[in-house]
Amino acid sequence: MNLEARQMDRAVGAIVGGAIGDALGAQYEFGPAHPDDFIPQFGRGHFGHGVGEWTDDTEMSIPILRQAAGELGAGTSVLEPAGQTAILKEWITWSHSAKDVGNQTRAVLRAIEAQMAHAEGAVLNEIALQASERQHEQAGKSAGNGSLMRTGPIGLIGIALSASSEPARSESASNEPASEKTALAAGQIAQLTHWESDNVDACVLWSLAIEHAILTGEIDVRRGLHFVPEGQRRERWSGYINEAIAPDAHPRDFMNGNGWVVQAFKAALSAVAGAESFEDAVYRAIRGGGDTDTVAAIAGNLAGAKFGLSGIPLSLQLPVHGYPGLDVNALVRLAALAVRGGKPDKQGWPSATSMLNPSWRRTEPVQHPFDAGVWLGSQSSLSHLPESVGAVVSLSRLGTKEIPAGIQSVRVWLVDTAGENNNLDFTLTEAGDVIALLRKQGKQVFVHCAEARSRTSAAAALYAVRHRGASLNEAWSRLNGRAGSGALPHYDPAPFLREAVERIVTSAAR
Template sequence: MNTVISVQDRIHGALWGALVGDALGVPVEFQSRQALRENPVTAMRGFGTHGQPSGTWSDDSSLLLCTVDSFTTCGKLNVHDLASRFVRWGVDGYCTPHGGIFDVGIATSEALSNLQNGVPPEEAGRADEYSNGNGSLMRILPVALWFLGATPEELMVSAQRASTLTHRHPRSQMACALYCLLVRALVQRVPPDKAWSQAVDAFAAYYERPPYIAERLHFRLIESGNLANQTERDIDSTGYVMHTLAAAVWCLLTSRSFEETVLKAVNLGGDTDTTGCVAGGLAGACYGMASIPPDWKSVLARHDDVQSMLARFLDRLPAPSAISQ
């Protein structure tokens, strides 16, 4: 199946998959795993935790779309433009589903305040160890797609730079870089297990130097090659960046379809919207646009606006010969 899905379809699927995964998780955010075992998410729901209508996406997708729009406008990673869009989101409700914000992480909120106060974009995110939430991982997907034709090193550096606007600790930067490597391999038609192995190998080779080498301890499970062999009880689904990354990849590696991947992610409980968003990006890159249930996509808030925004991004994407299929 994977060999007949075009690169373009995988790119499209990754973007829509992230939004769909986010929206599936919004109504049940913070619910326990046990509660979701008793009443699992099987389709789009409305209201719930945040009282939002069915198809509502969260800050995850808002900041992802800010990033999409910045690339489309600037034709490159421009951290100053990206910062201004993040501030517009926080102040004016730019790139929100219904014109206002209903959920924002602490680290992201502090970073927005720093940006408004004139702190340079790549210094706005906090760099302490307690600022390793998943707020940069959840929005990093467009970076992976824009730099598909770059070297692995260029991709990782770009992911790090984009992360620093809200999350500057090396661990968060590294998690974003590893996710981008995996997305790229999936889009390039590498099967999930091999894509993950390739991503980990490139990651390990690059981060063999300070200050990153000290952080490799926190990637032990991910680098071990045993992630897919873990049971559900071994997988955490909190807002910690390492938990979200491991959970999303585990869902991909232990599933056989887009639906199975994202529903497994959301039904882990906890930070359901972000786990769903991050896993949805991976599943869409793996299985393509056609794998996303049409009724899940059609109900998304501002569907037509989002479709236009993503179409403009796809039109502007660099198309190196190696991937322009």
């Protein structure tokens, strides 16, 4: 299925959003609730995770994502025994070096391992289900939040799985049927370790909500209710949803026992339902206290699916990293592949080593007219950057090998077509501001798009006005190399970007 640009933005946002919530919530795990003016910071996690490092929530979701992206053996889906076996093997390997593994999860993974020793090459999903059920019976319960915390990728996988069997869905077709395969995958992956039906219901509802948010930009958790068995069970969940989306509901209301999947679900939903932005959603989740990393990871998945990667502040994106040696750019690549069933798009993104198109005009690196430590140019310049450059801000899509080793790669999700950006003014402001952030860190910065014609002009103008004291007219005229002596020879900002820059500058001046 070919997703529209805005849908792809939201698909990758769902994955990055969960990782950010997880990493940001890590140092507050098991702590108290916080007031509304509390701003969470990245810090060392409760279990010793580094600053900005995600924890078991994201760590366990990554094998699901990698399986869907085709990295754990191509040609099989998470609905097939081979796909689930691949994920289970990754989880078992991970659990031996992980800083934190939930009790329920650890018990089941150890039981599977014990069985594996007697059955070389066995299909593990059946063994897992048996171990999961037995563990449930021994403990009398198995409804920890450990299944919901890792369910983020399932919404993307559902889109990929249903793509082959349904006509293409567009943003305008808002009545698309909730995907049966999404519900099936969510329940099956949950039960590999967490047997109890509350896990299945929570993961089904959340995964369908993520899928719907990616496709439409709207939050509607109720739309999955018809996949919850009719009767008392469905009524219970309907009641939980109502509690969480009540106008004044806050994650603090659900802090007690939010290690329980139902309470974590309600906390995360109340965080997202009452939020005005991505940032607001994860901050609310963490202010709720208790199992903060998990609640914020769950909330971050859905908030990211609503607001998109382009709606997530770069200051939250850049520090996140973690097992198995990934950063935000790697998560974007995996998410983009997962939602497309493991295949890159027609241009080869995100798998191609280079996205450079030979027909694009070249702009050799040139110094920003208001800051000699900022270089501007076209994508072709990435192969011969000035030696002083320590960070690249990319406004166009990159291949996997275009940024030279040792140089920081900051990527801004900015589409050069009117109407294809979910958060145009926000994203453009971020593009200008991240240049200032990198400069403050002492780095020389190279800013580029495809040709240094439109997006680079807009971001460079905003940087000049917001951080170098230039007027907007001065900024445009000293960047314009087509008329007179300006810096950029192919300068030609698209009208929608010019207008956005003017709006941003005017609203900041008010």
